[in-house]
Amino acid sequence: MAFSPLVDELVESLRCLPGVGQKTAQRMAFHLLERGRGGGERLATALQGAMSGVRRCNSCQNFADTEICNLCADEKRRTGTLCVVESPSDLLAIEQAGYYDGSYFVLMGHLSPIDGIGPQEIGIEQLLKRVRGEGVTELILATNPTVEGEATAHYIADRLEGQNVLITRLAHGIPVGGELGYVDGFTLSHAFRGRKPLAD
Amino acid sequence: MAFSPLVDELVESLRCLPGVGQKTAQRMAFHLLERGRGGGERLATALQGAMSGVRRCNSCQNFADTEICNLCADEKRRTGTLCVVESPSDLLAIEQAGYYDGSYFVLMGHLSPIDGIGPQEIGIEQLLKRVRGEGVTELILATNPTVEGEATAHYIADRLEGQNVLITRLAHGIPVGGELGYVDGFTLSHAFRGRKPLAD
Numbered sequence: 412m413a414f415s416p417l418v419d420e421l422v423e424s425l426r427c428l429p430g431v432g433q434k435t436a437q438r439m440a441f442h443l444l445e446r447g448r449g450g451g452e453r454l455a456t457a458l459q460g461a462m463s464g465v466r467r468c469n470s471c472q473n474f475a476d477t478e479i480c481n482l483c484a485d486e487k488r489r490t491g492t493l494c495v496v497e498s499p500s501d502l503l504a505i506e507q508a509g510y511y512d513g514s515y516f517v518l519m520g521h522l523s524p525i526d527g528i529g530p531q532e533i534g535i536e537q538l539l540k541r542v543r544g545e546g547v548t549e550l551i552l553a554t555n556p557t558v559e560g561e562a563t564a565h566y567i568a569d570r571l572e573g574q575n576v577l578i579t580r581l582a583h584g585i586p587v588g589g590e591l592g593y594v595d596g597f598t599l600s601h602a603f604r605g606r607k608p609l610a611d
Numbered sequence: 612m613a614f615s616p617l618v619d620e621l622v623e624s625l626r627c628l629p630g631v632g633q634k635t636a637q638r639m640a641f642h643l644l645e646r647g648r649g650g651g652e653r654l655a656t657a658l659q660g661a662m663s664g665v666r667r668c669n670s671c672q673n674f675a676d677t678e679i680c681n682l683c684a685d686e687k688r689r690t691g692t693l694c695v696v697e698s699p700s701d702l703l704a705i706e707q708a709g710y711y712d713g714s715y716f717v718l719m720g721h722l723s724p725i726d727g728i729g730p731q732e733i734g735i736e737q738l739l740k741r742v743r744g745e746g747v748t749e750l751i752l753a754t755n756p757t758v759e760g761e762a763t764a765h766y767i768a769d770r771l772e773g774q775n776v777l778i779t780r781l782a783h784g785i786p787v788g789g790e791l792g793y794v795d796g797f798t799l800s801h802a803f804r805g806r807k808p809l810a811d
């Protein structure tokens with residue numbers, strides 16, 4: 412590059428962000444240097460704080476600043492229901508939907524034997540301990556509807572066989588507002604199997 | 612948001628980057644926290660260094676760590692030819708094309724009376740001083756082929772009327788209305804070879 416070491420290093424470092432290639436990193440660096448130095452300084456401080464300060468909640472494995480995250484510490488959340496998700500962004504999507512008011516457990520991934528990711532690596536043992544020890548009455552397995560997500564859900568269900576816990580999975584169907592012609596066959600078949608009387 | 616103050620602040624700060632909205636900022640923050648803490652720490656350091664350390668070159672106004680930038684300090688560059696660009700990314704695109712071997716002057720914008728941006732604001736007075744004082748024989752006005760870029764080029768040419776300087780403009784080949792920073796190297800090299808006097 413034709414620039415100074417400081418600019419070069421900034422461009423290189425920006426490429427650690429997902430979806431950011433050389434051109435985009437350059438554009439970001441120039442934007443910050445030309446018109447956004449305040450924002451750049453704020454981002455530097457936020458990165459430093461988050462990279463060193465953010466840990467996993469001891470109870471649900473979600474990102475937290477403290478030993479127990481805000482959600483787990485919130486006594487208004489029904490603790491008898493536990494929703495298992497693969498990632499913090501899945502948890503966030505559910506929170507933004509605004510319907511669910513129970514507790515969570517964030518797996519931070521899914522089972523993937525080929526990559527050496529077993530039950531221990533994603534915290535399934537800790538999840539089972541919580542289910543058995545905290546009187547959980549319903550466990551919603553909201554892992555992704557992918558091969559790995561399904562396998563992870565089934566593994567957890569198998570490990571809880573014989574326990575007095577209702578295990579559920581989110582309903583498959585046509586997305587609200589979606590067009591039928593664009594929905595894939597598997598989803599459509601699920602939607603047919605799960606069809607309900609128009610009464611309710 | 613459902614997360615910790617540190618995560619929230621990281622997401623908010625990432626939105627200072629151009630083209631990054633709420634969803635993308637979340638995805639970036641989660642990526643860094645889950646799989647890229649080393650990269651995030653490196654980016655924090657790079658941002659801090661660049662935001663406080665990068666200045667303008669005293670000679671060409673380009674970004675530099677030092678009083679005089681690497682390009683201006685390079686004695687292999689022909690100093691009789693001076694290429695005027697609107698931004699560091701334009702300079703970078705020209706450097707990456709690999710054809711031009713003269714000096715530069717980076718305006719950091721274009722004339723825009725409506726926004727209060729006159730000759731003083733983008734360094735035209737300093738440019739004129741350099742042209743008159745350093746024995747520049749050719750001045751290539753490589754401002755963008757937009758209304759503002761053309762107006763800026765003509766303003767500079769007018770101010771140098773009567774001076775013994777060949778004033779040129781890059782050849783057509785650059786898409787009209789396009790931005791210089793996005794033009795490929797071949798087109799840019801052709802444009803340099805086909806540059807013509809500003810006959811107006």
Ligand SMILES: [Zn+2]
Nearest residue numbers: 468471480483
């Ligand atoms: Zn928690």
Ligand SMILES: [Zn+2]
Nearest residue numbers: 668671680683
């Ligand atoms: Zn310079």
